[in-house]
Amino acid sequence: MADEEVKLHGMWGSLFSKRVEMALKLKGVPYQYIEEDLTNKSPDLLKYNPIHKKVPVLIHRRNPIIESHVILEYIDETWKTGYPLLPEDPYERSMARFWARFVDEKCLPSAWKAACSEGEEREKFTEEVHGHLKMLEEQLRGKRFFGGDAVGFLDICASFVAYWILVKQEAAGAEFLTESKFPALWRWGEEFKGCAVIKETLPDRARLLASLKAYLEIMKAPK
Numbered sequence: 001m002a003d004e005e006v007k008l009h010g011m012w013g014s015l016f017s018k019r020v021e022m023a024l025k026l027k028g029v030p031y032q033y034i035e036e037d038l039t040n041k042s043p044d045l046l047k048y049n050p051i052h053k054k055v056p057v058l059i060h061r062r063n064p065i066i067e068s069h070v071i072l073e074y075i076d077e078t079w080k081t082g083y084p085l086l087p088e089d090p091y092e093r094s095m096a097r098f099w100a101r102f103v104d105e106k107c108l109p110s111a112w113k114a115a116c117s118e119g120e121e122r123e124k125f126t127e128e129v130h131g132h133l134k135m136l137e138e139q140l141r142g143k144r145f146f147g148g149d150a151v152g153f154l155d156i157c158a159s160f161v162a163y164w165i166l167v168k169q170e171a172a173g174a175e176f177l178t179e180s181k182f183p184a185l186w187r188w189g190e191e192f193k194g195c196a197v198i199k200e201t202l203p204d205r206a207r208l209l210a211s212l213k214a215y216l217e218i219m220k221a222p223k
Helices: 015-027 043-048 068-078 090-116 119-138 153-157 159-172 183-194 196-201 205-220
Strands: 006-010 032-035 057-060 063-066
Touching: 006 015, 006 043, 015 068, 015 153, 015 159, 015 196, 043 057, 057 068, 063 068, 068 090, 068 153, 090 119, 090 153, 090 159, 090 205, 119 183, 153 159, 159 183, 159 205, 183 196
Parallel strands: 006 032
Antiparallel strands: 006 057, 057 063
């Protein structure tokens, strides 16, 4: 039925869009993917997300759902059978939500600031990144994944740490995450990226690296 169709407006390199793709695939939910050009946003994107005008936007039963964390929870609650994303225990669910926000509100901004800066300013922001990653690593506590033995909500939300931050540090000529400094996070990231669904969903590394290098050149150019 048309009302049951699932559509996803996304962008190839967006970690937020990729979160939703990962969740849909892990749940086994068929969907239609619509690639957005964020320099020339489609009328549908502006219609469905008039507030932020950003991806991702999930369309289900003709209703738009926005913001990647919200979409992941919607997916988990709508398609309950099969693969669970969030833990059953209320406390564990609340912790998964908290640390997912920590990634977006702490890890991402610090890494961007460090990548876009130079000299002493980069050192300051890199130390900040390391502090955030240390706190995140402590949440693994010897676990295979953040949620236990299988990829879950927090693993998906932390995919920035497993993949994007490594490409970003190469593009910037910086060092945010290394195996020697964060062995548990590194091991987790390698196993996470080795999952078939995750591996097939991640953006092409060479293309992402070129895109990030170009973006950083623009950001560092004299104003």
